[in-house]
Amino acid sequence: MVKIVTDSTSDITRDLALSLGITVVPLTVFFGKQSFLDRVEMSTDEFYERLVEDVFPTTTQPSPGVFAEVYNQLAEETSEIVVIVISGKLSGTYQSAVSATSMVKKKGVKIEVIDSRSTAMGLGLLAINAAQKAKTGAKLEEVASSVRTNINRCHPYVYFETLKYLAKGGRVGKAQGLVGSLLSIKPIVTLDDGEVSPAARVRSKKAGLDHLYNFAAQYSGNIEAIAVEHATTPDDANTLVERLAEIFPKDKIIRSTMSPVLGTYMGPNVVGVFILEGEKTT
Amino acid sequence: MQFTRTLSGKDFHEMFLVATEWLEKSVADVNALNVFPVPDGDTGTNMLLTMHSALDEVKDPSAATVAEVAKTMSRGALMGARGNSGVILSQIIAGLSRSLEEVETCDGRCIAKAFEQASITAYKGISNPVEGTILTVIKDVAKAAKAKSLNGTSDIVSIMEEAVTAASESVANTPALLKVLREAGVVDAGGQGLCIILDGALRYLKGEADAMQFRKPQIIPSKVPLTPHSITTPESICDDEVPFGYCTNLLLKGQSLDVEKITTKLKKRGESLVVVGDDKTIRIHVHTLDPGWVIGYLTTLGTLDNVHIQNMDEQHEDFIEMQKEKAPAGGISMVAVVAGDGFAEVFSSLGVSFIVPGGQTMNPSTKDIFQAVEKCAAENIIILPNNKNIILAAEQVKKLTEKNIHVVPSKTMPQGIAALLAFDYDADFDTNHKLMSEAINSVATIEITQAVRSTQVNGLDIQKKQYISILDGQIISADDSLQNSLNQAFEQIDISAAEVVTVYYGESEDGAGAESVSASITGKYPHLQAEIIKGGQRHYNYILSLE
Numbered sequence: 035m036v037k038i039v040t041d042s043t044s045d046i047t048r049d050l051a052l053s054l055g056i057t058v059v060p061l062t063v064f065f066g067k068q069s070f071l072d073r074v075e076m077s078t079d080e081f082y083e084r085l086v087e088d089v090f091p092t093t094t095q096p097s098p099g100v101f102a103e104v105y106n107q108l109a110e111e112t113s114e115i116v117v118i119v120i121s122g123k124l125s126g127t128y129q130s131a132v133s134a135t136s137m138v139k140k141k142g143v144k145i146e147v148i149d150s151r152s153t154a155m156g157l158g159l160l161a162i163n164a165a166q167k168a169k170t171g172a173k174l175e176e177v178a179s180s181v182r183t184n185i186n187r188c189h190p191y192v193y194f195e196t197l198k199y200l201a202k203g204g205r206v207g208k209a210q211g212l213v214g215s216l217l218s219i220k221p222i223v224t225l226d227d228g229e230v231s232p233a234a235r236v237r238s239k240k241a242g243l244d245h246l247y248n249f250a251a252q253y254s255g256n257i258e259a260i261a262v263e264h265a266t267t268p269d270d271a272n273t274l275v276e277r278l279a280e281i282f283p284k285d286k287i288i289r290s291t292m293s294p295v296l297g298t299y300m301g302p303n304v305v306g307v308f309i310l311e312g313e314k315t316t
Numbered sequence: 317m318q319f320t321r322t323l324s325g326k327d328f329h330e331m332f333l334v335a336t337e338w339l340e341k342s343v344a345d346v347n348a349l350n351v352f353p354v355p356d357g358d359t360g361t362n363m364l365l366t367m368h369s370a371l372d373e374v375k376d377p378s379a380a381t382v383a384e385v386a387k388t389m390s391r392g393a394l395m396g397a398r399g400n401s402g403v404i405l406s407q408i409i410a411g412l413s414r415s416l417e418e419v420e421t422c423d424g425r426c427i428a429k430a431f432e433q434a435s436i437t438a439y440k441g442i443s444n445p446v447e448g449t450i451l452t453v454i455k456d457v458a459k460a461a462k463a464k465s466l467n468g469t470s471d472i473v474s475i476m477e478e479a480v481t482a483a484s485e486s487v488a489n490t491p492a493l494l495k496v497l498r499e500a501g502v503v504d505a506g507g508q509g510l511c512i513i514l515d516g517a518l519r520y521l522k523g524e525a526d527a528m529q530f531r532k533p534q535i536i537p538s539k540v541p542l543t544p545h546s547i548t549t550p551e552s553i554c555d556d557e558v559p560f561g562y563c564t565n566l567l568l569k570g571q572s573l574d575v576e577k578i579t580t581k582l583k584k585r586g587e588s589l590v591v592v593g594d595d596k597t598i599r600i601h602v603h604t605l606d607p608g609w610v611i612g613y614l615t616t617l618g619t620l621d622n623v624h625i626q627n628m629d630e631q632h633e634d635f636i637e638m639q640k641e642k643a644p645a646g647g648i649s650m651v652a653v654v655a656g657d658g659f660a661e662v663f664s665s666l667g668v669s670f671i672v673p674g675g676q677t678m679n680p681s682t683k684d685i686f687q688a689v690e691k692c693a694a695e696n697i698i699i700l701p702n703n704k705n706i707i708l709a710a711e712q713v714k715k716l717t718e719k720n721i722h723v724v725p726s727k728t729m730p731q732g733i734a735a736l737l738a739f740d741y742d743a744d745f746d747t748n749h750k751l752m753s754e755a756i757n758s759v760a761t762i763e764i765t766q767a768v769r770s771t772q773v774n775g776l777d778i779q780k781k782q783y784i785s786i787l788d789g790q791i792i793s794a795d796d797s798l799q800n801s802l803n804q805a806f807e808q809i810d811i812s813a814a815e816v817v818t819v820y821y822g823e824s825e826d827g828a829g830a831e832s833v834s835a836s837i838t839g840k841y842p843h844l845q846a847e848i849i850k851g852g853q854r855h856y857n858y859i860l861s862l863e
Binding site for chain 2: 216217218219231232233234235236237238240241
C-alpha cells in the first residue's frame with residue numbers, strides 16, 4: 035500500500051494520523067535558543083501561552099536527514115511513498131523532502147514528493163484524501179495524480195487579527211498592501227499558487243467570520259471535505275462549525291488547531307476554513 | 317457703444333470675459349446662497365473657476381470664428397468643471413458650442429438657438445434633473461430667447477435682454493419649485509450664478525463694460541415669502557482655503573519683533589503657518605498663494621535670511637510620482653478625493669494610488685481628477701469622490717480619458733473607506749465596482765460641524781456657531797453642546813447592528829477631545845469597539861463612522 039508522508043503544518047492530529055496511517059514530519063519552532071518540535075514537543079496551547087507581546091519566535095524546516103529516516107523506516111513495509119508538504123513559497127521543507135529521496139538505502143522504493151502549494155488544513159485535507167485513496171489500493175501514480183488534481187480544488191481562507199507576525203516572519207507575499215494600514219483592519223488571507231495573498235478586509239471579527247461562512251457556502255453542494263481551525267479562540271471556530279452544518283454534515287467537518295510553526299506567522303485569534311472542492315465542474 | 321452688428325469670435329470671447337469678471341464680483345454672495353449652513357461646495361467659486369478654465373483655453377481669439385472660440389471654451393470648461401454647478405455650466409457651454417458649430421459670426425437668432433441646445437444638453441448631462449436649479453433657469457432663458465427670435469427680431473441685444481429678464485424671474489422663482497431653498501430662505505445659487513453671467517454678457521453687448529468696473533451685480537431676492545430665518549448677513553464661507561501655492565520658509569531678524577502680531581497678520585494670507593522665535597529672530601513657515609506679499613510685509617519688520625520659496629504644485633507632482641507604483645491587483649487603480657492629511661494617509665494605506673486633495677470647500681475640477689486618472693499605472697480606474705458635490709465632476713472624467721472608469725458614488729469619506737474595504741482582489745473591474753458601490757451603504761456617517769449662519773432646515777432652528785450633526789447628509793440636530801448634538805444623531809441610528817465606531821478628529825480638535833467623544837459613545841453603547849484616528853479635515857470637528 036502507498037504510504038503518505040506530510041509535515042506538521044498540515045495540522046493533522048495524532049489520532050487522525052494514526053487511524054489513516056499518515057506519517058507526520060515535524061518542523062521546529064524556536065523561542066530564542068530553545069527549540070521545540072512542532073506539535074510533538076509543543077502544542078498549540080503551550081505555544082500561545084509563550085507568545086506574549088513582542089516575542090517573535092522563529093521556525094525551521096526539517097532537515098533532509100529527518101525525512102531520510104522516515105523514508106527508510108517506511109521502506110521496510112512499502113515500496114511506494116507519496117510525500118505532500120507545505121508550499122515551497124512558504125518553507126524549505128519541500129527541498130529537504132526532495133534531497134532525502136537520494137538517501138534511501140533500500141533499492142526499488144519509489145518516492146514522489148509533491149509541493150501542496152498550501153499549508154495548514156489545506157495541506158491536511160490533501161494528505162487525508164491521499165491516505166483514503168491509498169487505502170482503496172490505488173497505486174503511487176494514481177494517488178499522486180489525484181493529489182495534483184486536488185491541489186487546484188483546495189481553498190484555504192483564514193481570518194487574521196493582525197498581519198504583524200506574517201510581516202515579521204517575511205511571509206507576507208502579495209498581502210503586502212494589507213500591512214501598515216492606519217485603521218485596525220482584519221485581513222482575510224488565502225494562498226494563491228502557494229503564496230500568501232489578500233482575499234478581503236473587514237473591520238470586526240464578526241464580519242470576518244461571516245466572510246468565512248460565505249466563502250464556504252459558495253461551494254455548497256460540491257464539497258469533498260471541510261476543515262475548521264482556530265488558534266486561541268475555540269468558541270469562534272465552534273460557532274462557525276454550527277453554521278457550516280447547514281451546508282455540510284457537521285460530524286464530517288474536521289476540527290484542528292494551528293500548529294506552533296503556523297502560529298509563529300499567524301499570531302493569536304486566527305480562524306480558518308479549508309475547503310476541498312468536489313469533482314463537479316461548474 | 318451698443319452692438320448693432322453680429323459677434324465675431326473675438327467679440328464672443330470678450331463677452332464671456334466681461335461676464336466672468338461680473339461673476340467674480342459676486343462670488344462671495346453666490347457662495348453664501350448655500351442651503352446648508354455648513355461649509356459646502358462653494359457654488360460661486362466653482363462656477364467662476366469653470367469659466368476661467370473655459371476662457372483660458374482660448375489662446376488667440378483675434379481671428380477665430382465664433383464656432384472655434386465656442387468649441388475651445390467648451391473643452392476648457394469640461395476640463396475645469398468643479399462642483400455640480402460647474403459641471404452643469406460646462407454642459408451649457410457644450411450645448412452652445414454644439415449649436416454654433418458652423419457659425420462664423422453670430423446674431424441674436426443664433427444665440428437664441430444656442431440657448432435652446434444648451435438647455436437640452438444640460439438636461440441630458442444630468443441623470444436626475446431637479447427643477448428649481450440652474451437647469452430651470454437655462455430652460456426658461458432658452459424659451460424666452462426663442463419666443464423673441466420667432467417674433468422676427470435678430471437683434472442680439474434685444475434677445476439677450478429677454479434672456480436676462482427671464483433668467484432673473486426664473487431665479488426668483490426657484491424657491492417655489494424647491495422646498496430646501498424655501499426653508500433655507502435662499503434662491504438657487506447655481507441659477508443665480510448663471511443669471512449674473514448672462515447679465516454681464518448683456519452689459520457688454522450694451523457697451524457698458526467700462527461702467528461695470530464701478531458696479532456690482534445684484535443678488536436676486538426670492539419672490540416667494542420666506543421663513544422668518546432668512547439670510548441675515550451673507551458671509552463668504554471659508555475663502556481662506558489655499559489649495560497648494562508656495563511653501564515659504566525664512567528667518568526674520570530684527571529688533572523687538574512681535575510674534576503674535578506677525579502670526580495674526582500672516583494667518584490671513586496662508587495655511588500651515590508656523591511662527592516661532594523671540595523678539596530678535598523668528599522662523600516663519602507658511603503655505604501661501606502670494607509669497608511676494610509675505611516677503612514684502614516682513615522686510616518692513618527686519619532683515620530676511622534663508623529664504624526658501626518652493627512651488628508646492630511641483631512638490632505635489634513629486635508626491636504623485638512616488639505614488640505611481642502603488643496599484644492594487646487585477647489591473648485596477650483607485651483614485652480618491654480626500655480632505656485632511658490624516659484621511660489621505662488612511663486612503664493611501666488602503667491601496668488608493670492617487671489622492672486628489674479636495675472635499676467640502678475646495679471641490680477639485682474634472683481636470684484634477686482626470687490628471688490623477690492618467691497618472692495611474694492601470695487601465696481600469698475606480699474613482700471615489702467622497703462628496704456629493706464631486707460625483708458629477710468625477711463622472712465627467714469618462715469623457716476625457718481613454719481608460720475605463722467606474723465611479724463609486726461615495727458621498728462621505730467613511731463611505732469611501734467602506735468601499736475600499738470591500739475591494740475584492742480576485743474580482744474583475746465591474747464586479748469590484750458593484751461590490752464597492754454596495755458597500756457604501758454598510759456604513760453610517762455622522763459629521764459634526766458648526767453653523768456658519770443662522771437658518772432653518774427641515775424645520776430645525778439653527779443658530780450661528782451651534783454644533784450641527786449631519787447623518788448621511790441629513791441635518792439631524794443643532795445644539796450649543798457638541799455632545800448633545802452628537803447624542804441626538806446617535807438616537808437616529810440602529811446602534812445594535814453596528815460593531816465598530818471610528819472617530820476621525822478634524823484639524824480644530826485634538827486626540828484628547830476625540831478620546832472623550834469616543835468614551836461617551838462606548839459608555840453608552842458598550843458593545844461598540846471604538847477607534848480614534850486623526851482625520852485632519854477642516855470645517856468638520858469630527859467625522860464618525862459606524863459599521
